[in-house]
Structure formats: C-alpha cells, structure tokens
Amino acid sequence: xxxxxxxxxxxxxxxxxxxxxxxxxxxxxxxxxxxxxxxxxxxxxxxxxxxxxxxxxxxxxxxxxxxxxxxxxxxxxxxxxxxxxxxxxxxxxxxxxxxxxxxxxxxxxxxxxxxxxxxxxxxxxxxxxxxxxxxxxxxxxxxxxxxxxxxxxxxxxxxxxxxxxxxxxxxxxxxxxxxxxxxxxxxxxxxxxxxxxxxxxxxxxxxxxxxxxxxxxxxxxxxxxxxxxxxxxxxxxxxxxxxxxxxxxxxxxxxxxxxxxxxxxxxxxxxxxxxxxxxxxxxxxxxxxxx
Ligand code: CAA
Numbered sequence: 402x403x404x405x406x407x408x409x410x411x412x413x414x415x416x417x418x419x420x421x422x423x424x425x426x427x428x429x430x431x432x433x434x435x436x437x438x439x440x441x442x443x444x445x446x447x448x449x450x451x452x453x454x455x456x457x458x459x460x461x462x463x464x465x466x467x468x469x470x471x472x473x474x475x476x477x478x479x480x481x482x483x484x485x486x487x488x489x490x491x492x493x494x495x496x497x498x499x500x501x502x503x504x505x506x507x508x509x510x511x512x513x514x515x516x517x518x519x520x521x522x523x524x525x526x527x528x529x530x531x532x533x534x535x536x537x538x539x540x541x542x543x544x545x546x547x548x549x550x551x552x553x554x555x556x557x558x559x560x561x562x563x564x565x566x567x568x569x570x571x572x573x574x575x576x577x578x579x580x581x582x583x584x585x586x587x588x589x590x591x592x593x594x595x596x597x598x599x600x601x602x603x604x605x606x607x608x609x610x611x612x613x614x615x616x617x618x619x620x621x622x623x624x625x626x627x628x629x630x631x632x633x634x635x636x637x638x639x640x641x642x643x644x645x646x647x648x649x650x651x652x653x654x655x656x657x658x659x660x661x662x663x664x665x666x667x668x669x670x671x672x673x674x675x676x677x678x679x680x681x682x683x684x685x686x687x688x689x690x691x692x
Pocket of ligand 1: 453454457542544546547548590591594627632636640
C-alpha cells in the first residue's frame with residue numbers, strides 16, 4: 402500500500418517533529434490536538450525548525466513553503482479517518498492512548514494503518530483493543546525528530562508482513578533508518594537509555610556527583626552529546642519516570658526501580674525543559690543546575 406496522507410494525533414514535542422519530517426518528505430499531513438492553542442504553537446514551531454534547515458542550506462525556501470502547505474490542522478479526531486496512516490503521539494499514558502483509539506476507530510477507512518509513537522507501552526496490548534491488530538504497529542521516533550536518524554519499528558504479535566513492509570518503506574521515504582524491535586517493555590533504545598538516565602539520577606541522589614560533574618563526566622568521558630541529566634530534562638522527567646515504571650512493572654526486576662529523586666522532581670512539577678525547570682533551571686539566560 403502506498404502511503405500519501407498521514408494523520409498525527411498530538412501536537413506536542415514529538416507530534417510536531419513527526420508532522421515536520423513527513424511534510425518535508427512530501428506527505429500530506431493532518432495534525433490533530435484537543436486545543437487550538439497547541440496546534441497553533443506546533444505550527445509556528447515547525448515553521449521555525451524548518452527555517453533552521455533553510456538557513457543551514459539543507460532545504461530551499463521553496464521547499465519550506467511547499468512543506469508548510471502540506472500541513473493542515475484539526476481539532477476533530479474524526480477528520481483523520483481518511484488518512485492512509487495514523488500516528489498516535491499523545492501523552493505516554495495508556496488510558497489516554499486507548500481513549501484516542503476508541504474515538505478514532507469508527508471513522509477510519511478499513512485499509513488505514515494505525516500506529517503509536519509510544520516509547521514503552523506494549524504494542525500487542527494496544528493493538529488488541531482495536532479492530533485491526535494486523536494493521537497496527539509501534540512507530541517510535543527519537544527526539545528531536547528532525548535531527549535523529551533512527552525510527553524503531555515494533556511489530557505486535559498480530560502485525561502482518563505487509564504493514565511492516567509498508568512502514569519500512571515510509572521510513573526510507575523520510576530519509577531515516579529503521580531498526581526492528583520485538584515487542585517487550587521499552588523496546589531497544591529506551592531499554593538501554595532509561596536505566597542509564599535513572600542510574601545518573603541515583604548517582605546524584607547518593608551524592609556521588611552533582612548535576613554538573615555527572616553531565617560533564619558523561620559528555621567528556623563517554624563522548625555523549627548531552628549529559629544524562631541534561632538529556633532527561635530534554636526528554637521530560639515525566640516521560641522518563643513513565644518508562645522506568647513500564648520497565649519495572651513489565652520485567653518485574655528491581656534493577657529497574659525508578660530513583661526516588663526522579664519521582665520527587667516529577668511530583669514537584671519540575672519536568673525538565675518544557676516546564677522551565679528540571680535538573681537545570683531554564684528560566685534565566687543560561688541553564689543553572691538545581692543541585
Ligand atoms: N529541528 C530541526 N533541526 C534541528 C532541531 C529541530 N528541532 N534541533 C536541532 N536541529 C539541528 C540544528 O539546526 C543543527 O543542524 P546542523 O547540524 O545542520 O548545524 C543540528 O541539529 C545540531 O543542533 P545544534 O547545533 O543546535 O545543537 P547541538 O550540536 O548541541 O545538538 C542535539 C543538539 C542534536 C539535540 C544533540 O545534543 C543530541 O544529539 N543530543 C542527544 C539527543 C538524544 O539522545 N535523543 C534521543 C532521546 S531518547 C528518545 O527520544 C526516545 C524516547 O522515547 C524518550
């Protein structure tokens with residue numbers, strides 16, 4: 402099946418990046434959210450991020466205009482019914498995702514491929530509650546979507562070969578690279594990345610290092626582009642905690658227990674960059690470590 406129109410549910414950090422890369426690659430994009438304000442914010446952010454690519458000579462101004470024209474927005478989930486592919490990219494909470502699928506299903510054409518950008522929730526379970534488990538897949542992008550080369554493809558137990566092949570082709574058309582993961586908690590990237598971030602929080606919690614020394618150690622000592630705490634703030638501490646909980650519950654192994662300090666930051670609403678504060682305080686000119 403040739404995919405041309407793509408519906409994206411959720412215009413947050415990941416949703417707007419996904420809409421961006423699909424529009425640049427020539428797909429027609431319909432972006433949905435529950436608030437007009439979020440949709441407007443997403444479109445202006447996409448505009449700014451595509452402009453970055455123009456100023457660095459990666460895209461021409463004409464390509465930018467064409468890409469922006471391919472993006473439409475809607476507050477009505479039902480409008481996504483005619484899309485060839487729908488990518489759910491809402492909050493990392495299973496109840497929220499399930500409610501979206503329930504509302505969306507009656508409007509979908511039978512051949513539409515349904516996918517979720519979940520970073521950790523079971524694809525098999527999400528798929529089993531839809532009318533098309535064979536046409537359901539995990540389609541996991543990395544943040545920032547326009548920059549990161551990888552897309553994880555996760556087949557549920559019932560996903561058919563045609564759906565898998567179609568999404569492999571879509572990833573190629575995006576100019577990205579796919580890696581296949583079996584459907585186990587947090588898949589590949591987050592199975593490895595999140596315990597590292599959680600361990601960095603334990604290192605802070607136990608006083609082995611402070612925010613600056615932990616991040617500098619991993620940047621200069623392991624050549625990571627961002628330190629683990631800076632990266633946690635970038636991803637969102639609520640998302641990091643949600644993924645650790647999925648690992649802890651799904652694999653029933655205490656080695657995945659979330660650090661109490663991570664829980665405390667989330668309880669405080671210090672969710673990282675998007676909240677203006679996390680392991681760093683972003684409200685001034687430059688980020689200041691909070692510990
Ligand atoms: N849109 C378009 N372009 C963007 C962009 C965006 N949102 N953000 C950055 N860029 C571009 C910049 O324009 C720049 O382009 P050039 O190479 O052409 O100059 C390039 O990306 C690098 O950006 P900067 O120079 O501004 O900044 P940097 O060199 O410090 O790199 C970074 C920024 C790419 C984010 C880098 O720090 C990095 O790779 N960090 C790690 C990111 C990471 O690990 N992501 C995965 C998170 S895990 C995940 O996403 C899975 C999950 O489920 C939680």
